[in-house]
Amino acid sequence: MTALLTIEDLHVRFAAPDGAVHAVRGVDLEVRPSETVALVGESGSGKSATALAFMGLLPRSAEVTANALRLGDEDLLRDGGRRTRRLRGGRMAMVFQDPLTSLNPHLTVGDQILEAVKLHTDLSGGAARARVVALLDEVGVPQPARRALAWPHQLSGGLRQRALIAMALAGDPALLIADEPTTALDVTVQAQILDLFQRLCADRGTALLLITHDLGVVAAAAHHVAVMYAGRVVERAGVSELFSDTRHPYTRGLLASIPGDLGSRDRLPQIAGAPPDPLDLPSGCPFRPRCPEEVDRCAEEEPPLDGPAACWVKGEAS
Amino acid sequence: MIEGVVVLSILVGAPIAMLFFARRVARGGGRVAPFLLRRTGWLMVTALVVFTVSFLLMRAVPGGPFDDGRKLLPQVRHNLEARFGLDRPMFEQWLVALRGLPTFDFGPSMTLRDFTVQEVIGQGLPASVLLGLTAFAWMLLIGVPIGVVAALKRGHPLDSMLSAGASLGMAIPNFVLAGALMWPLVIATGWLPAAGLDGPRALLLPSFCLGAPFGAQVARLVRTGMLEVLGQDWIRTARAKGLSETRVVTQHALRGALLPVVTFLGPALAGILTGSLVIEQVFAIPGVGTHFVQSAINRDYTLALGMVMLYTVMVYVLNAVADLLLAALDPRVELT
Secondary structure: OOOOEEEEEEEEEEEEOOEEEEEEEEEEEEEOOOOEEEEEOOOOOOHHHHHHHHHOOOOOOOEEEOOEEEEOOEEOOHHHHHHHHHHEOOOEEEEOOOOOOOOOOOOOHHHHHHHHHHHHOOOOHHHHHHHHHHHHHHOOOOOHHHHOOOOHHHOOHHHHHHHHHHHHHOOOOOEEEEEOOOOOOOHHHHHHHHHHHHHHHHHHOOEEEEEEOOHHHHHHHOOEEEEEEOOEEEEEEEHHHHHHOOOOHHHHHHHHOOOOOOOOOOOOOOOOOOOOOOOOOOOOOOOHHHOOOOOHHHHHOOOOOOOOEOOOOHHHHO | OHHHHHHHHHHHHHHHHHHHHHHHHHHOOOOHHHHHHHHHHHHHHHHHHHHHHHHHHHHHOOOOOOOOOOOOOHHHHHHHHHHOOOOOOHHHHHHHHHHHHHHOOOOEOOOOOOOEHHHHHHHHHHHHHHHHHHHHHHHHHHHHHHHHHHHHOOOOHHHHHHHHHHHHHHHOOHHHHHHHHHHHHHHHOOOOOOOOOOOHHHHHHHHHHHHHHHHHHHHHHHHHHHHHHHOOHHHHHHHHOOOOHHHHHHHHHHHHHHHHHHHHHHHHHHHHHHHHHHHHHHOOOOOOHHHHHHHHHOOOHHHHHHHHHHHHHHHHHHHHHHHHHHHHHOOOOOOO
16 A cells, blocks of 8 residues: 655754754654554654654744655655645644644634635535534534634633644545644543544544654554654554564663553653753764663664664664 | 815724624623723713813913913903903812813813814814824834734844834934925925825825834834744644645734734824824924914913813723724733
8 A cells, every 4th residue: 555644764954053953864754544653752852843844834944855755646845845735734734732822812713723624625605614613513522613603712722622633624634643632631631632533533534643752642542653762763663563572772761661550669760861962962873872782883883774673782682 | 075084984984893893802702891881981080080180280380361472451351351251269160161071162262262162173183183094004004014024034134124214213203204204205396295284195294204103113013023923833723724824924923913013002092193293283284283282382271171181082082992902803802
């Protein structure tokens, strides 16, 4: 099956006062139709930058290069981003992290969804308005006709995220990108929103690229997982392989730090050290300073991602 | 003729605009009726205080309406004072004037013989309002586009040029601007009339000189507001929808960027009103501005009181309209 989202050798650089930050350093990623892929990593690992680069939503100061960025058979690298804009909100849509700040406070919720409906469908007037209410209903907003007239500040965080999801669905996208869609919400609401994504994607056959740092979310929702560290994908696997046959020491560290059946231990295990400074990456493997399994070769050469994990010791260690 | 059209369109347009704002505000859960009631109540209190203070201050300064250098026979002076009721006790004078306050019927002017205060205001106000409104239009016409362009071209030489121009524009007093523009546009080329208010062409220069300095201030406000709004998450949401950059700016960013301007409308309108006193003098426009200064100098008690109350009411009402507009644009604002 051909991929719906294709990213080959994506690089993103941001200009910073003391040198360029190389935030994404050669990411390859594929999402096939109707499947859910989780992109996992700490803040600063480049997962959001990867998604924003694909959507063409990075600020103009960011430098984006890639061998290929494709949505289905549409080449997003051609004609200077115009094609990307045409597809944005239509065949590909994105939901962001913070629903409290992601809606325009000066327009009603319904009007903001209506904009997307008018832009990506042939509907207008009353039919477009009816579609807005239907979308709000589909994402589980109670009293959708009344809520469409509400201003964002009159709704709770969960309802606002649902409204933003409705907006993303307006163009009936084949690909939905969700950038930490539950992080800013209450724990109880998080589960509901996650369920909603799974239901919507199953019902509509929408592919989902789910960006998260929460491996619990990954286990519950994803088919495939890509783990990012310091701007690269360091491990890629099906979700059950990732949990049963973890190859990269970084991923193992992440899994160990999930709160679970810890028995009487009073502290969560955590990965020692901090993520590397993107302006001053260590030589060789960027995870080396924090890695418990370091060998000599790690300092000399950065391991490529051929096979499931970008690690020199993967086979022997596990 | 043109003044008549202005007055008519304000009388029709203002209530429609108020109704429109009010409906929007009410939809957002704002309570318009209590707001209007409260503001009306405060207007009455404010008007009473301003009225009393200016009534007393006028009479406290030395000199009176009939001390214009000529010697008056005691009998003549007595007759004059009796005619305008100035021989009555102070409290009675205050009561008589107060009775005229609701309709601006303060009786005859004391120095402009044969004219009542109502007539003076009635003749001059349309020209002043016309001048003020056109200046207001200039202010937005200059300020908003310059502010938007400067923000979108941030850091570009064009931005620096426009921002420097705006700072300069704020620093130049309107009468200096008038003098500077009069030479090329009036004296050297004869394109525009130098004075008076005969037709729309005569209005161009004075209204521009009155509005431009405020336009410079609006440009700075819009630029700052625009830069702040463009960094917001919901602008990224608007882009993620697939809106073109033009529509992101006009339909999402501009509304937020204009909020500081609406807050500035109250002070700006007050400034335009007082600025028009000078501009009316420079361009010999038959508005009320001249009377404002002259009545105070001449100790024309009745006319001065009328002018003070006119400006009080105008500033107060326009501020209330600006507040209502702000609530209409930003549903999170509470009407107080």
